[in-house]
Amino acid sequence: MIENARSLNIAAGLILLVGMIYILGPLYLMLVTASQSYGAMLQNGMAWLPGDQLLANIGRIFRDTHIPVQLANSLVVAAGDALASCVLSFLAAFALVYFGARWAGIVFALILATIMLPIEIRVITTYTVAANVLSPVNGLLDFSGLNGLIARLLGAPLHLEWSVLDTHFGLIAPLVAHGTGTFLFRQTFLTLPKDLSKAARMDGAGPLRFLLDIVLPLSRTSFAALFVLIFLGGWTQYLWPLVATSTPRMQTAVVGLARLAPDEQGGVMPDFPLIMAGAFVVSIIPLVMIAVLQRYLVRGLVLSEK
Structure with missing residues (x-):
């Protein structure tokens, strides 16, 4: 016996259609807005139909x-x-x-x-490390007392810096x-x-x-x-x-x-x-x-x- 799933297929199709509109709608509005001129946007507000300025606006992106x-x-x-x-x-x-x-x-x-x-x-700790990747080496030199010996020999402690x-x-x-x-x-x-x-x-x-x-x-x-x-x-x-x-x-x-x-x-x-x-x-x-x-x-x- 084959179950008649026509109503289920219709419901699934409607859900798929709504999902496509939900996803593609913002993309369509993005393209429509990108095809307008700034003056037309000031005068008429958001448009629903494509304009003729898409290539000009893309050119401004690469030029300006x-x-x-x-x-x-x-x-x-x-x-x-x-x-x-x-x-x-x-x-x-x-x-x-x-x-x-x-x-x-x-x-x-x-x-x-x-x-x-x-x-x-x-992000804060990552920024601190990226600002000076060698800061753990500096901490190890201070903790081990080697920086004190280096300061007595060279007149100043060793401080390494490498920012990425x-x-x-x-x-x-x-x-x-x-x-x-x-x-x-x-x-x-x-x-x-x-x-x-x-x-x-x-x-x-x-x-x-x-x-x-x-x-x-x-x-x-x-x-x-x-x-x-x-x-x-x-x-x-x-x-x-x-x-x-x-x-x-x-x-x-x-x-x-x-x-x-x-x-x-x-x-x-x-x-x-x-x-x-x-x-x-x-x-x-x-x-x-x-x-x-x-x-x-x-x-x-x-x-x-x-």
Whole structure:
């Protein structure tokens, strides 16, 4: 007996339609606003039909703002964060699953605990460390009494300084280590046959060859899925690039987009067509990435479940 699910299909279709309108509606308004001129926006307010100024407003973005340079910064930060996080998470999960350490469960629990400490919570301490990466060395010299000996020999204590603020490394490094990627790869490795590593050892493959020739090809979908997720997170990161950079040429595109709106309006309406054109330009790269790699994203997340 085949159940008649026509009413259920209609309800599901309506829910899907409402969801599409909810998601695509703001994108449509963004494009419509970006296609208007500033004068027309002042006279008529928000428009509901597209105008003819989209290309002109995009040209203003590339000509009159720092968004092009900031797009390059965002690409470097997001890609660097995604690649470093994937490699670090892959190696950590490989060690936890295949090396059989006694304390692997405790280590994995501590790695998962980092999920509860995002950059927004530890931004002050992260900024302090980034302002002088060598501050722990200075503290160790003071605690051990070596600075007193150095002061007697050289006339002044040793104080080392190395700031990574306003650098790409300083923007990437604090975002790399978190437990999401390790959890994803660990679940992927647990879906592989348990005797795979034993068979590799019988064939004479060491840990490195087993990692590169067997585990890595089998994990490419999870690698691609995690890369996309972390890339999107790094691309939309706002707080840390805002705190860690002080010049427009080192800021990311999301921070630069927020800078397009004046801090003190003084009764003057912001240039919303320019801002929406900037939002459109900033959104192109992540949208293209999702469209191209969506099948890897879905397959990587589904195959990692166990």
